[in-house]
Structure formats: structure tokens, C-alpha cells
Amino acid sequence: xxxxxxxxxxxxxxxxxQTIISVLGVSIGVSAFIVMSxxxxxxxxxxxxxxxxxxxxxxxxxxxxKQSTEPFSLLLxxxxxxxxxxxxxxxxxxxLEKHPHVLGVAPRLVSRGILKYGVKEKxxxxxxxxxxxxxxxxxxxxxxxxxxxxxxxxxxxxLIVGVLVAKSLGIKDLGKKLLLVAPNGxxxxxxxxxxxxxxxxNIDDARVYINIKTLQSLLNKQGEVNEIILKIxxxxxxxRLSREFQELVPxxxxxxxxxxxxxxxxxxxxxxxxxxxxxxxxxxxxxxxxNIIMMTxxxxxxxxxxxxxxxxxxxDILLIFMVEGFVVGVLGAAFGSIxxxxxxxxxxxxxxxxxxxxxxxxxxxxRSPIFYFYALVFSLFFSLLAxxxxxxxxxxxxxxxxxxxx
Amino acid sequence: MKLIELKGVKKSIGQEHILKGxxxxxxxxxxxxxxxxxxxxxxxxxxxxxxxxxPTEGEVFFEGQRVEFSDEKRLSEIRNKKIGFVFQFxxxxxxxxxxxxxxxxxxxxxxERDKAEERAYELLKKLGLGGKEKRKIYQISGGEMQxxxxxxxxxxxxxxxxxxxxxxxxxxxxxxxxxxIFQEINSEGTTIVMVTHELELAKLSHRVVEVKxxxxxx
Numbered sequence: 001x002x003x004x005x006x007x008x009x010x011x012x013x014x015x016x017x018q019t020i021i022s023v024l025g026v027s028i029g030v031s032a033f034i035v036m037s038x039x040x041x042x043x044x045x046x047x048x049x050x051x052x053x054x055x056x057x058x059x060x061x062x063x064x065x066k067q068s069t070e071p072f073s074l075l076l077x078x079x080x081x082x083x084x085x086x087x088x089x090x091x092x093x094x095x096l097e098k099h100p101h102v103l104g105v106a107p108r109l110v111s112r113g114i115l116k117y118g119v120k121e122k123x124x125x126x127x128x129x130x131x132x133x134x135x136x137x138x139x140x141x142x143x144x145x146x147x148x149x150x151x152x153x154x155x156x157x158x159l160i161v162g163v164l165v166a167k168s169l170g171i172k173d174l175g176k177k178l179l180l181v182a183p184n185g186x187x188x189x190x191x192x193x194x195x196x197x198x199x200x201x202n203i204d205d206a207r208v209y210i211n212i213k214t215l216q217s218l219l220n221k222q223g224e225v226n227e228i229i230l231k232i233x234x235x236x237x238x239x240r241l242s243r244e245f246q247e248l249v250p251x252x253x254x255x256x257x258x259x260x261x262x263x264x265x266x267x268x269x270x271x272x273x274x275x276x277x278x279x280x281x282x283x284x285x286x287x288x289x290x291n292i293i294m295m296t297x298x299x300x301x302x303x304x305x306x307x308x309x310x311x312x313x314x315x316d317i318l319l320i321f322m323v324e325g326f327v328v329g330v331l332g333a334a335f336g337s338i339x340x341x342x343x344x345x346x347x348x349x350x351x352x353x354x355x356x357x358x359x360x361x362x363x364x365x366x367r368s369p370i371f372y373f374y375a376l377v378f379s380l381f382f383s384l385l386a387x388x389x390x391x392x393x394x395x396x397x398x399x400x401x402x403x404x405x406x
Numbered sequence: 407m408k409l410i411e412l413k414g415v416k417k418s419i420g421q422e423h424i425l426k427g428x429x430x431x432x433x434x435x436x437x438x439x440x441x442x443x444x445x446x447x448x449x450x451x452x453x454x455x456x457x458x459x460x461p462t463e464g465e466v467f468f469e470g471q472r473v474e475f476s477d478e479k480r481l482s483e484i485r486n487k488k489i490g491f492v493f494q495f496x497x498x499x500x501x502x503x504x505x506x507x508x509x510x511x512x513x514x515x516x517x518e519r520d521k522a523e524e525r526a527y528e529l530l531k532k533l534g535l536g537g538k539e540k541r542k543i544y545q546i547s548g549g550e551m552q553x554x555x556x557x558x559x560x561x562x563x564x565x566x567x568x569x570x571x572x573x574x575x576x577x578x579x580x581x582x583x584x585x586x587i588f589q590e591i592n593s594e595g596t597t598i599v600m601v602t603h604e605l606e607l608a609k610l611s612h613r614v615v616e617v618k619x620x621x622x623x624x
Contacts, residue, residue, distance in 0.1 A: 003514040014501035306497035310511045311486025400459045
């Protein structure tokens with residue numbers, strides 16, 4: 001092997017320009033892979049983590065079916081089926097709490113409403129929660145700016161308002177009085193006790209928390225709930241557990257994956273597109289390596305012939321050029337990783353308001369070392385693949401044909 | 407003892423018969439010159455003797471043993487350890503300096519780098535290239551390049567040097583120098599087989615063999 005390295009490394013070292021171009025090509029592919037993966041997965045993981053922390057892992061709610069509104073069914077004395085509430089929810093909560101995989105269960109009453117502040121109005125989603133039970137089933141307190149969840153217990157007309165709702169209404173301070181209008185036309189004067197910031201735009205722009213009892217009385221639905229939320233030990237089991245619970249309750253049981261399936265599908269497509277781009281970059285760099293090694297082989301026919309004359313085997317010739325591809329791959333991965341690391345450091349230091357599906361104060365990166373490992377594997381794979389054919393061609397040269405042609 | 411022997415060797419490329427049943431032997435310590443016109447088959451004979459090319463028919467014996475041309479590993483080993491090649495064109499590798507070019511066969515053989523360097527220094531000095539070891543090949547003259555090629559051929563102390571028109575690209579002064587080197591190497595015990603079309607040079611050898619139309623005339 002020493003004789004192979006002796007020749008390969010010398011070729012690489014002495015043909016610096018070509019080596020640098022090849023290494024640069026691979027480095028660009030590798031750094032693009034690292035940066036794009038960390039940006040994309042950073043964003044996706046952040047979103048999913050926020051969803052897992054904030055949203056119920058499993059949600060039980062009435063099925064979304066149309067109630068029979070045909071007049072003759074009422075005339076025949078049929079009672080409309082209750083579709084907007086969960087019957088016997090107390091027993092259900094107690095039973096679910098006993099399940100070994102369940103960490104906490106909480107009831108909710110969810111409704112629409114409008115918040116008015118001065119001349120400004122904002123349609124909102126009202127979440128009536130039990131301030132004692134809610135933290136067992138979601139880590140809502142993590143997202144409260146002033147950690148005033150308990151205030152919903154002491155102040156029955158207290159509200160926790162999403163930061164973007166507050167922004168739309170022009171509210172900056174706690175203690176502001178607002179008018180809450182329920183779908184049934186009932187109004188209530190409420191006080192802002194805290195702000196809520198998840199970082200997920202469509203949640204922060206609509207959600208308002210209120211004491212469940214206050215909402216029940218405002219909607220004239222005393223004792224009613226229309227959602228039971230569950231927090232489980234292993235979030236990845238949500239889908240399986242939701243199927244299990246579905247067998248037990250006559251309501252719709254929805255896992256967080258199902259609730260956010262549209263986003264998760266978009267992420268999948270996004271991943272495919274991103275990796276296709278990275279694949280294209282790596283393919284281009286592989287073609288660069290292919291061209292350079294092929295050119296080297298064509299230029300070095302005489303050298304290959306003399307190497308064979310002095311006892312180098314065809315296998316040795318193959319390995320000389322494969323080693324070149326391998327070294328280019330390793331160097332490309334190393335430099336690409338350094339460049340990628342540098343770009344990650346820079347992106348992490350950039351302070352800017354990212355406004356979109358999520359809101360952050362900068363780029364959210366997933367800086368897992370596994371990307372560096374994958375980058376090494378991909379760059380080696382592409383480099384070796386690119387050098388395979390030229391190396392094979394080199395190994396099949398007939399030295400006598402070359403000597404005769406001189 | 408015959409170092410290399412060809413028995414009934416034929417070589418055809420397509421419809422063209424290059425060697426038409428050659429019987430030929432080279433004894434240890436000999437300096438043989440093969441002469442002939444261009445296209446006579448003398449180089450083809452040399453390539454077969456050097457185990458670089460396989461005959462279409464016939465047998466080749468090296469140090470008394472029949473050569474199996476299907477055993478690439480064995481052929482490579484013989485070429486590396488027992489045979490040194492010198493061609494009309496020097497075939498030095500441009501990325502390597504003179505020392506590295508000369509060292510290559512020894513590195514292939516598995517010699518330690520220090521020892522290979524030491525021997526390469528010795529050989530270059532012996533061939534009048536002392537002090538130029540670290541130069542690249544474009545920094546030396548054509549005659550010097552050919553001497554480096556001879557040094558490389560001698561690196562593994564081969565039994566035989568096979569030289570194909572080694573002076574074809576050289577002026578008379580360098581030709582004379584190369585021939586002196588060959589005579590000196592031969593006097594030290596290394597067998598030399600040289601292909602040339604110049605009778606004057608062939609006369610400096612022990613034996614002259616003439617090839618014409620793929621057959622040995624004398």
C-alpha cells in the first residue's frame with residue numbers, strides 16, 4: 001500500500017491546482033449540506049418542539065359531523081345529537097389519568113370570540129382552561145411572559161393573551177381592560193394578566209386563555225367541556241395511543257402528528273427538495289472530480305505504462321486513482337465541515353426578527369454532529385464513485401500499446 | 407545458464423504476424439544487441455522478453471522456469487525485481503524529482519524509504535547526476551534524463567536490463583555516455599539486451615542478433 005500512497009499523494013500534491021479545485025467542489029457540497037440541513041431541521045425541530053410542548057400530545061374532541069338540521073327530524077321528535085361537548089368527561093379524565101403512558105389530563109372549553117380594545121377588534125380562539133390541571137397536560141407556563149398562570153384562578157375575568165393578539169390590539173402592559181364578546185353575543189369585561197408567546201405565528205396571533213368556569217358561564221355551558229387534552233411520556237407513541245384510546249371513547253381522538261399533519265407533510269416535501277439541491281451540488285462536484293481524474297489518467301498514460309513495466313499491478317493502478325478520489329473526498333469533507341461550521345457560527349450570531357410560520361430572534365439551527373458524519377459519508381461516496389471509472393480505465397491500459405505509440 | 411528463452415514465439419496483432427516463431431535465448435551476463443529495421447519485430451520481442459506482452463503462441467522461460475502469462479502477480483514481481491527497462495523515451499514521472507523517480511521500483515518492492523533513498527543517491531552519483539537529486543525532470547537535459555531512467559532500471563539490482571532504442575533520442579556524446587554505462591553495468595554482471603537499429607552501437611555488445619520480418623536471421 002505504501003507504493004500506492006507514494007504515487008497518489010505525490011500526484012495530488014504536485015498537481016495542486018487540480019486538487020484544490022476538486023477539494024473546493026466537494027467542500028461546497030459538504031458545507032451546503034451541513035448548513036442547509038442544520039437550518040432546515042433546526043427550523044422544523046423548533047416548530048415540532050414548540051408544538052409538542054405547547055399543544056396536547058393527544059386531544060379528545062367531539063367529531064366534526066354536521067348536526068341534522070332537517071326540519072322533519074325535529075318534527076318527528078328526534079333530539080339533536082350533542083356534537084359540541086364531551087359527555088361524562090370527569091370519568092374520562094379520571095380513567096385516562098390512570099393509564100401508565102399518560103402524564104397528565106386536562107379539560108378545556110374551546111370557543112371563538114372577539115376581543116375589543118378601544119376601537120380595535122380582534123377575532124380570537126378562546127381556550128377555557130383549568131389553571132390547576134392545565135400545567136399537567138401542557139407546559140403552558142414556559143410560554144408565559146410573566147408566569148402569571150395562577151392569576152386565572154384568583155381573577156376569574158383574567159386573560160392570557162397571545163403576543164400577536166396583544167400587538168394587533170395595541171396592548172403592551174398588563175392590567176388592561178378589554179371587552180370579550182362571545183359567539184352568543186354575551187360580553188364580559190376582562191383584564192390582561194399575562195402574555196403568551198410560543199413563537200408559532202398562527203397560535204400567538206389567535207389564542208387567548210381564560211378560566212374555564214368563566215367561559216362556561218359566558219357561553220351558558222356550565223359544566224361543559226369540548227376538549228380533553230393529554231400529555232404522554234413518549235411523544236412518539238401519540239399515534240399508537242390515540243388509536244388505543246379511540247377504541248375506548250366515542251369521540252375523536254387526535255394525536256399531535258395528526259393535528260399537524262399538514263405541516264409535517266410540508267416538512268417532508270421541504271426535506272426532499274433541500275436534499276435534492278444538495279444532491280445536485282454533490283453530483284456537480286463529483287463530475288468535477290471525475291473530469292479531473294479522467295484528465296489525469298489521459299495525461300498520465302505514459303506514467304501508468306512505466307509503472308506497470310516496473311511491476312505495479314493493475315490493481316495498484318486502480319488504487320492509485322481511487323486513493324486520489326478518497327483523499328479529495330476526505331479533504332473536501334474536512335474543509336467543507338470547517339466552512340459549514342463557520343457559516344453556522346455566523347448564522348447563529350446574526351440577530352434578526354424572523355417572521356413567518358415561526359418567529360425567532362435569529363436563525364434556529366440544529367447543530368447536531370451527525371450532519372458532519374453524513375457529510376463525510378456522502379462526500380466519500382461521491383468522490384469514490386466519481387473516481388471509480390477513470391481508475392478502472394487507467395488500470396485497463398495496455399503498457400505495450402502506449403510504448404508502441406511513442 | 408539461459409536467463410531468458412523464447413521457444414517458438416509467435417505474435418500476431420489482428421491479421422498482422424509480427425513474430426513468426428522465434429527461438430532465442432539470452433545467457434546470464436551477456437550483452438546482446440537486437441538489430442533490425444523499423445517494424446521488423448525487435449521491440450515486440452523485447453516486450454515479450456520483459457513479460458510486458460504475451461505471445462500468441464510459444465513459450466517463454468525466465469531463469470529456467472516457464473512463464474505463466476495468466477499469473478499477473480508473478481509477472482509483476484519478476485518485472486519489479488529481476489528486470490529493468492530503459493526506453494527510447496525516458497518515461498520519467500514529471501511530478502517526481504530525480505531521486506523519487508529512481509526510488510519508485512524499490513518503494514514498489516517494499517524497501518524502506520531510507521534505504522531506497524540511500525541507494526538512489528548512490529546510483530545517481532554513479533551515473534554522474536550527484537547534486538541534482540532534488541531537481542525536477544524539466545530541469546535537466548535529455549541525456550541526463552536517460553541516465554536517470556537507467557538509474558531507475560538499476561534500482562532493484564535486476565538480473566537483466568532490457569533497453570529499447572535507449573539512445574534513439576540522444577546526441578552522439580550522450581549516446582557514447584549511455585553505451586559506456588551499459589558496458590560498465592554489464593561488466594559488473596548485469597545482463598543487457600538492447601534493441602537498436604544502429605549497427606555501430608550493436609557492435610559494442612557481445613552478440614548481435616538481427617531480426618527481419620518477425621524472424622531471426624542470425
